[in-house]
Amino acid sequence: MLIGAMLLIPFVLSIFSLVIRKERALGITNAFGYGSLLVICVLFTNNFLARQHPLSLWGWLYIDSLSVFFMLTTAVVAFAASVYSISYIRSETEENKISIHKAGAYFHLFNLFCFTMLLVPLLNNLALVWIAIEMTTLVSAFLVGFHNVKESIEAAWKYIIICSVGITFALLGVIFFYYTSSTHAGIKSLEWVKMLEGARFFEPKIVKIALLFIFVGYGTKAGFAPMHNWLPDAHSQALSPISGLLSGVLLKISLYAILRFVMLANLSVGYAFSAKLFVLFGLCSLGVAAGFILVQKDLKRLLAYHSVEHMGVISVGLGFGALGGIYAALFHVFNHAVTKAFMFFCAGNAVRAYRTNNMNKMQGMIQLMPFAGIAIFLGAFALGGLPPFSIFMSEVLILIAGFVSKQYLVSALMFIFLAIAFAGLVHHISKIALGSKPQSMPRQKETLSIKFALLFLGIFILGLGLKIPNLFFILLSSCQKLILGQ
Amino acid sequence: MALAFLLSGFLITAFLMTIAKRITALIRTFRLQSIFLFLYTLAMAITGKHIELFIICVSILILKVGIIPYVLTRIVRRINVEENLELAVNPQLSLIVALLLTYLSYIFTHRIMSFSESMGSTVFAVSIAMICIGFFIMVSRMKALSQVLGLLTMENGIFLAAAAITGGMPFFVEIAFFFDIFVFVIIIEIFVYRVNRLFSHIDISKMKSLKG
Numbered sequence: 001m002l003i004g005a006m007l008l009i010p011f012v013l014s015i016f017s018l019v020i021r022k023e024r025a026l027g028i029t030n031a032f033g034y035g036s037l038l039v040i041c042v043l044f045t046n047n048f049l050a051r052q053h054p055l056s057l058w059g060w061l062y063i064d065s066l067s068v069f070f071m072l073t074t075a076v077v078a079f080a081a082s083v084y085s086i087s088y089i090r091s092e093t094e095e096n097k098i099s100i101h102k103a104g105a106y107f108h109l110f111n112l113f114c115f116t117m118l119l120v121p122l123l124n125n126l127a128l129v130w131i132a133i134e135m136t137t138l139v140s141a142f143l144v145g146f147h148n149v150k151e152s153i154e155a156a157w158k159y160i161i162i163c164s165v166g167i168t169f170a171l172l173g174v175i176f177f178y179y180t181s182s183t184h185a186g187i188k189s190l191e192w193v194k195m196l197e198g199a200r201f202f203e204p205k206i207v208k209i210a211l212l213f214i215f216v217g218y219g220t221k222a223g224f225a226p227m228h229n230w231l232p233d234a235h236s237q238a239l240s241p242i243s244g245l246l247s248g249v250l251l252k253i254s255l256y257a258i259l260r261f262v263m264l265a266n267l268s269v270g271y272a273f274s275a276k277l278f279v280l281f282g283l284c285s286l287g288v289a290a291g292f293i294l295v296q297k298d299l300k301r302l303l304a305y306h307s308v309e310h311m312g313v314i315s316v317g318l319g320f321g322a323l324g325g326i327y328a329a330l331f332h333v334f335n336h337a338v339t340k341a342f343m344f345f346c347a348g349n350a351v352r353a354y355r356t357n358n359m360n361k362m363q364g365m366i367q368l369m370p371f372a373g374i375a376i377f378l379g380a381f382a383l384g385g386l387p388p389f390s391i392f393m394s395e396v397l398i399l400i401a402g403f404v405s406k407q408y409l410v411s412a413l414m415f416i417f418l419a420i421a422f423a424g425l426v427h428h429i430s431k432i433a434l435g436s437k438p439q440s441m442p443r444q445k446e447t448l449s450i451k452f453a454l455l456f457l458g459i460f461i462l463g464l465g466l467k468i469p470n471l472f473f474i475l476l477s478s479c480q481k482l483i484l485g486q
Numbered sequence: 487m488a489l490a491f492l493l494s495g496f497l498i499t500a501f502l503m504t505i506a507k508r509i510t511a512l513i514r515t516f517r518l519q520s521i522f523l524f525l526y527t528l529a530m531a532i533t534g535k536h537i538e539l540f541i542i543c544v545s546i547l548i549l550k551v552g553i554i555p556y557v558l559t560r561i562v563r564r565i566n567v568e569e570n571l572e573l574a575v576n577p578q579l580s581l582i583v584a585l586l587l588t589y590l591s592y593i594f595t596h597r598i599m600s601f602s603e604s605m606g607s608t609v610f611a612v613s614i615a616m617i618c619i620g621f622f623i624m625v626s627r628m629k630a631l632s633q634v635l636g637l638l639t640m641e642n643g644i645f646l647a648a649a650a651i652t653g654g655m656p657f658f659v660e661i662a663f664f665f666d667i668f669v670f671v672i673i674i675e676i677f678v679y680r681v682n683r684l685f686s687h688i689d690i691s692k693m694k695s696l697k698g
Contacts, residue, residue, distance in 0.1 A: 127659040154693045168640050179651040233696045
């Protein structure tokens with residue numbers, strides 16, 4: 001019931017945005033819609049955790065704690081993005097960067113995008129998960145190429161083509177899984193529940209090949225290096241609220257798909273095989289991203305590469321596995337989602353005020369706009385992983401899991417790459433935030449909706465760093481149990 | 487016998503695509519390949535006598551033989567694409583690479599998969615070869631449309647692979663995939679027009695504004 005209402009909201013809002021032609025009214029309805037979506041989502045999580053039972057709905061949907069966790073993450077970031085969109089789109093239309101007509105199109109696509117992202121973790125059929133993920137690419141490509149200028153169209157093209165190729169490989173992986181499930185386990189279905197029952201009988205050799213394709217395929221979309229080429233382009237060219245959603249949620253939705261297959265593979269080849277792949281891709285992403293972060297000139301690309309870095313952290317955490325690694329990695333999924341969205345929103349303000357993405361031309365942001373300036377400055381420390389912010393907590397937990405599972409070399413490498421990325425990030429951001437503002441620029445007015453969006457995310461960033469709520473702890477622990485098949 | 491004819495059809499069309507010098511030739515060859523795919527599913531439908539297989543068959547005919555080549559030729563006509571594909575890898579070398587990929591696909595199939603009957607394994611090897619060749623076309627041709635055609639060849643290969651090793655995916659899954667390909671092609675069309683309007687060409691290798 002609640003789930004039905006939840007999926008209906010973005011759908012209804014997307015139709016709304018075709019009818020209403022006032023961008024401000026549209027933005028506010030949108031924000032209220034996502035507010036109620038978040039409330040419903042929290043209520044559902046509460047109910048769900050009280051029962052602790054996987055839920056099958058209408059034969060199409062299957063909801064366990066992993067689905068709930070990813071759904072909750074999506075809802076939180078989507079709400080913040082919808083609030084931020086109000087004034088972002090308003091000022092874009094006031095500056096005549098986009099027409100009223102296009103503002104309607106923006107909200108329409110925003111809702112479709114959120115709808116597909118919310119749908120992915122709920123679907124029972126793994127082929128439909130594949131299709132929903134492809135749909136997220138196709139819908140968000142319009143949001144990446146929204147401004148219709150050379151750079152953004154180039155980014156959108158790269159995004160569509162590279163992600164479609166990636167996902168084609170993932171489809172091959174799905175077919176391999178279907179093959180072994182139908183011939184070795186006798187289950188002629190791609191429904192997750194049925195496949196899980198027969199997963200013990202899967203042929204290990206084929207599962208390994210299939211898992212490789214799944215990792216490369218969905219990994220392309222999850223931003224794992226070396227398939228990450230499209231990511232900095234797409235995330236830097238998209239509108240800032242969308243960048244937040246892309247970096248914060250979409251990458252993780254793809255990771256969710258990988259986790260589903262890992263859970264199937266566990267029963268025939270064990271978690272150790274998947275763990276090796278996770279560590280491999282994780283270290284690769286960490287290394288590549290650390291290099292690019294140091295030499296970056298473009299603010300939004302800097303943040304995009306930082307997403308690659310954090311996908312690496314999450315992946316390594318998943319690789320550490322049984323001894324708290326998965327718990328910590330999933331915790332990091334949430335922390336990175338809120339922090340990265342927070343940073344992209346601040347960056348969006350900076351880019352709009354300075355009218356450039358080039359960090360060398362930005363200075364004195366705290367003087368120019370105190371709220372967003374201080375936010376981006378603190379956010380850099382949060383994103384880099386300093387206490388008392390939440391990313392520090394999850395990174396420390398991942399490192400502890402690494403040491404407990406005796407993976408000293410991997411942990412040390414991860415620590416070094418993180419240190420490099422931290423240095424790069426703080427160096428760049430402090431140059432932007434501190435100093436005196438350009439003489440010619442007046443102090444910018446900061447609207448309420450932006451402040452509210454930043455405060456909302458800020459509560460999570462700081463709050464989860466100080467204390468993990470009991471409910472959240474139960475949710476994450478049951479996810480870890482689920483993934484390990486305990 | 488008939489199956490052998492169809493399988494060589496798949497391979498020959500894939501090879502032809504690697505050496506095609508003009509975009510229209512590439513589209514025509516893709517259409518031919520889709521006709522072979524149609525015939526293959528038709529043969530399966532006739533032996534299997536499933537109404538669902540016939541529906542899939544007809545969808546292939548409509549989508550892959552009809553709509554997709556039509557949309558692609560429409561793009562070519564509307565924006566006067568420069569016909570020449572400027573191969574980054576010359577035809578002879580492309581053909582050698584394609585042959586090598588086919589050989590590797592055979593080895594992969596024999597090492598990894600354990601088929602009871604030899605025909606299934608041949609079909610699977612051909613489909614893997616098509617996927618690899620499609621990927622090769624994508625990376626060796628930096629024109630927007632040839633990238634799309636490479637991707638579509640990969641999808642044809644995947645479709646064949648699914649048919650070879652599993653006897654086809656569940657019905658509604660197949661239909662959903664068709665829908666997905668359809669949406670993909672339509673969206674690609676929109677973006678090709680935008681690329682063309684802004685860059686006045688659709689040469690991906692000349693897009694260089696985003697780096698680092």
